[in-house]
Amino acid sequence: MNTIRIWFTKEGDASYISLLDLQRAMGRCLKRSGLPVWYTQGFNPHIYMTFTCPLSLGQESLVESVDVKTEEESPDFEEWKNRLNPVMPGGIRVTKVAPVVHKGEEVAFARYTIWTRQPGGEEAVRAYNQAQQLLVEKKTKRAVKTIDLKEILPRVEAHLEGDKCTFEAVLPAGKDLNVNPTLLLDSWQEAYGFPARNWNILRTQLYTGKMEIFC
Amino acid sequence: MLDPKLKQALAMVQKPGRYTGGEPGCVYKDKEKVDLRFAFCFPDTYEVGMSFLGEKILYELINAHPNWWMERAFMPWLDMKEQMEQLGIPLYTLESKDPLTSFDIVGFTLQYEMSFTNILAMLDLAGIPFYAKDRGEEWPLIIAGGPCVCNGEPVAPFFDVMQLGEGEDQLQSLCAQVEQAKKEGISKEELLLRLAKIPGVYVPAFYDVEYEEDGRIHAITPNHPGVPAVVTKAILKDMNAYKPPVNFVVPLIGAIHDRAQVEVLRGCVRGCRFCQAGFIYRPMRQRDAEGLDQAARDLCANTGYEEVSLTSLSTSDHSQLEELLDRMNTWVEKEHVNIALPSLRVDNFSESLIEKTTKVRKSGLTFAPEAGTQRLRDVINKNVTWEEIERTCTIAFKAGYTSVKLYFMMGLPTETMEDIEGIADTAHRIVDLFYAIKDKPKGKGSVQVTISCACFVPKPHTPFQFCPQDTMEMLEEKQAHLRAAVRSRKVKVNCHFSDISFLEAVVAKGNRRLAPVMVEAYRNGCFFDGWDECFHYDTWLEAFKKCGIDPAFYAYRTIGLDEITPWSHMDYGVTHEFLVREYQKALQAVTTRPCNKACSGCGANQLLGGPCFEYNQNLVH
Numbered sequence: 138m139n140t141i142r143i144w145f146t147k148e149g150d151a152s153y154i155s156l157l158d159l160q161r162a163m164g165r166c167l168k169r170s171g172l173p174v175w176y177t178q179g180f181n182p183h184i185y186m187t188f189t190c191p192l193s194l195g196q197e198s199l200v201e202s203v204d205v206k207t208e209e210e211s212p213d214f215e216e217w218k219n220r221l222n223p224v225m226p227g228g229i230r231v232t233k234v235a236p237v238v239h240k241g242e243e244v245a246f247a248r249y250t251i252w253t254r255q256p257g258g259e260e261a262v263r264a265y266n267q268a269q270q271l272l273v274e275k276k277t278k279r280a281v282k283t284i285d286l287k288e289i290l291p292r293v294e295a296h297l298e299g300d301k302c303t304f305e306a307v308l309p310a311g312k313d314l315n316v317n318p319t320l321l322l323d324s325w326q327e328a329y330g331f332p333a334r335n336w337n338i339l340r341t342q343l344y345t346g347k348m349e350i351f352c
Numbered sequence: 353m354l355d356p357k358l359k360q361a362l363a364m365v366q367k368p369g370r371y372t373g374g375e376p377g378c379v380y381k382d383k384e385k386v387d388l389r390f391a392f393c394f395p396d397t398y399e400v401g402m403s404f405l406g407e408k409i410l411y412e413l414i415n416a417h418p419n420w421w422m423e424r425a426f427m428p429w430l431d432m433k434e435q436m437e438q439l440g441i442p443l444y445t446l447e448s449k450d451p452l453t454s455f456d457i458v459g460f461t462l463q464y465e466m467s468f469t470n471i472l473a474m475l476d477l478a479g480i481p482f483y484a485k486d487r488g489e490e491w492p493l494i495i496a497g498g499p500c501v502c503n504g505e506p507v508a509p510f511f512d513v514m515q516l517g518e519g520e521d522q523l524q525s526l527c528a529q530v531e532q533a534k535k536e537g538i539s540k541e542e543l544l545l546r547l548a549k550i551p552g553v554y555v556p557a558f559y560d561v562e563y564e565e566d567g568r569i570h571a572i573t574p575n576h577p578g579v580p581a582v583v584t585k586a587i588l589k590d591m592n593a594y595k596p597p598v599n600f601v602v603p604l605i606g607a608i609h610d611r612a613q614v615e616v617l618r619g620c621v622r623g624c625r626f627c628q629a630g631f632i633y634r635p636m637r638q639r640d641a642e643g644l645d646q647a648a649r650d651l652c653a654n655t656g657y658e659e660v661s662l663t664s665l666s667t668s669d670h671s672q673l674e675e676l677l678d679r680m681n682t683w684v685e686k687e688h689v690n691i692a693l694p695s696l697r698v699d700n701f702s703e704s705l706i707e708k709t710t711k712v713r714k715s716g717l718t719f720a721p722e723a724g725t726q727r728l729r730d731v732i733n734k735n736v737t738w739e740e741i742e743r744t745c746t747i748a749f750k751a752g753y754t755s756v757k758l759y760f761m762m763g764l765p766t767e768t769m770e771d772i773e774g775i776a777d778t779a780h781r782i783v784d785l786f787y788a789i790k791d792k793p794k795g796k797g798s799v800q801v802t803i804s805c806a807c808f809v810p811k812p813h814t815p816f817q818f819c820p821q822d823t824m825e826m827l828e829e830k831q832a833h834l835r836a837a838v839r840s841r842k843v844k845v846n847c848h849f850s851d852i853s854f855l856e857a858v859v860a861k862g863n864r865r866l867a868p869v870m871v872e873a874y875r876n877g878c879f880f881d882g883w884d885e886c887f888h889y890d891t892w893l894e895a896f897k898k899c900g901i902d903p904a905f906y907a908y909r910t911i912g913l914d915e916i917t918p919w920s921h922m923d924y925g926v927t928h929e930f931l932v933r934e935y936q937k938a939l940q941a942v943t944t945r946p947c948n949k950a951c952s953g954c955g956a957n958q959l960l961g962g963p964c965f966e967y968n969q970n971l972v973h
Contacts, residue, residue, distance in 0.1 A: 153362060227378070
């Protein structure tokens with residue numbers, strides 16, 4: 138039995154598919170592709186699938202992945218990719234099919250490109266960089282704890298191009314600490330008045346705890 | 353790339369996936385290169401609309417023409433409607449995201465009366481004037497199809513064209529005419545005159561309605577030469593000539609019916625006297641098992657669905673159902689597909705049917721006896737006996753089912769409190785049956801019987817169209833009586849709201865005078881009327897009052913057998929004489945046999961130009 142990691146983008150229309158809906162949709166896509174994926178052997182067999190580090194609704198990504206199993210001894214990865222792409226929803230493009238290197242739980246950080254065309258973005262970035270501290274309440278399963286975003290992300294660099302203001306951020310995305318970029322942007326809305334929904338968020342890379350590229 | 357304003361709106365709403373499109377199976381074309389653009393509008397939420405088979409049929413048929421492009425639009429839920437209004441986003445289709453005003457044809461499907469105000473809401477969101485008379489040459493052609501067109505009079509003033517009957521041929525003819533008209537550059541009036549010649553096409557503006565002083569109709573007359581006095585519905589004579597659709601747009605967020613559907617037959621042989629579908633889709637026509645099996649298999653392969661439903665008004669009346677199931681059972685397991693039979697009847701439910709359809713999961717069982725006593729079941733011609741209910745439930749309980757849902761109606765013609773007690777009694781007897789079974793599967797210790805009670809709404813084109821609806825007070829009294837009569841904790845009672853049913857009755861039997869009431873109600877916040885949480889009965893009453901219309905006139909009045917009804921110029925094949933005959937038989941509690949057992953002379957065979965069936969007695973199980 139081989140475990141295979143399918144890498145895909147999730148952009149545009151597809152950024153509004155929730156994890157639950159994505160699981161169902163991906164199952165149907167795999168079924169349509171006719172590829173020899175492995176079904177669980179229970180009373181109600183279904184395709185085995187594990188998604189890595191699910192994305193929030195409305196965010197886009199170039200590095201989503203789902204693990205499936207197959208009984209094929211040496212799967213032709215290029216063939217898998219070519220058969221999957223035609224059956225995917227709009228906004229999802231399979232970029233790579235590859236053997237699993239890291240376990241899903243090894244993801245510790247994620248890199249995001251965050252941008253806006255609305256006036257005021259740059260000022261929000263500047264205000265954040267000048268702040269000494271930005272405390273936010275973060276709900277976990279057990280309790281609400283207060284964290285200082287400035288400790289996690291001391292500053293960001295804004296790049297300006299026409300009316301577009303862009304910055305990059307690497308944030309914790311592991312099982313111990315996970316800081317969703319919306320937590321950052323919501324806190325900016327509260328502190329500096331720039332509406333969080335004006336930002337566009339694109340996830341561009343995942344890393345392990347040793348800052349190796351997750352693959 | 354999504355429009356920034358749309359993105360802002362989507363960030364603020366629940367289930368944004370309703371508004372984005374991009375689902376597998378959805379069709380994209382180059383809008384510069386197509387000759388005709390069609391916006392198919394479903395006047396309810398995405399989840400409801402995406403469950404609807406009719407749209408899938410037409411989407412595949414129209415998009416099979418390389419130079420026509422059909423796209424989809426749905427009614428946005430309250431939060432999205434508000435965002436769209438605030439941000440100035442006009443109602444758009446999911447494929448191109450172009451506003452409805454960029455289309456040649458904007459078509460609505462009329463599935464139920466309580467969705468009519470959503471049509472106004474959708475036109476309003478698109479910035480399109482409501483009334484056909486207020487729309488000049490620059491506006492899209494606004495059309496309607498679907499079952500409620502059979503009395504679409506309350507909304508007729510809003511439409512340029514309404515289509516009676518089955519859309520497969522008809523809509524393609526209509527699109528061809530519109531394409532031609534664009535090339536020729538003819539006026540809308542000229543186009544409408546051409547369209548009126550297509551079978552089943554009704555142009556409301558070509559008919560004048562005159563009223564008596566008391567509100568009844570004096571006459572309905574065509575006002576243009578060459579327009580038929582009576583419009584006869586369009587029909588597919590041979591169901592096998594049209595393959596069921598084998599490509600569905602597969603929703604990414606869960607639709608209500610999120611599964612493959614194959615329409616095995618159309619129409620119904622049963623003739624239940626309350627059922628509008630049972631009369632307006634006559635005669636019953638079925639598809640062959642071989643083609644159905646292939647279609648089901650192709651559809652599952654193309655969509656990735658793991659459940660396929662064999663849909664129709666009464667699937668177990670298909671004469672080759674067992675053969676079809678046998679064929680499908682050769683591949684479904686390997687392909688990880690379940691078969692679902694949604695509309696089984698109590699009277700021909702067999703062990704082998706259970707065996708062939710529920711290899712995987714045993715869920716609840718749903719039956720519709722509709723009435724609580726044999727006398728009343730005979731009145732409504734629901735030919736189901738207690739013995740059959742008993743037999744069916746016994747089979748089901750032995751097979752491991754533990755929950756039974758029973759559908760009933762309240763307020764049926766001739767109904768008494770004894771019939772209401774009969775509903776509770778039926779449920780009690782089913783509970784007793786469960787405990788009487790000695791060899792029920794282990795661990796299945798308890799049973800749940802749910803009674804779901806709708807309020808009867810008399811519908812046009814049925815033998816009960818002449819009947820008044822029970823008053824709300826009467827219905828509520830009956831509901832209280834039923835609750836008091838239930839004495840088992842294993843029996844749960846759900847009753848529908850009587851005020852919604854009252855409005856449904858008003859609109860169902862309404863005439864064109866209701867159009868301004870609809871507009872008034874919509875302007876005051878009535879839409880999504882079919883959703884309990886959005887239904888504002890008082891606002892509706894105010895709208896009626898303001899327009900000087902008495903709703904009771906439509907719902908509570910007995911219609912004379914010789915009266916001209918608002919729908920008397922619409923011919924669905926079933927004759928007026930037949931409806932009168934059935935009505936009179938109902939009052940005497942005399943039943944009529946199913947059409948495939950004995951022809952009762954309804955007149956619908958004229959649509960086929962010959963008899964509907966070879967009268968093979970084996971057809972009915």
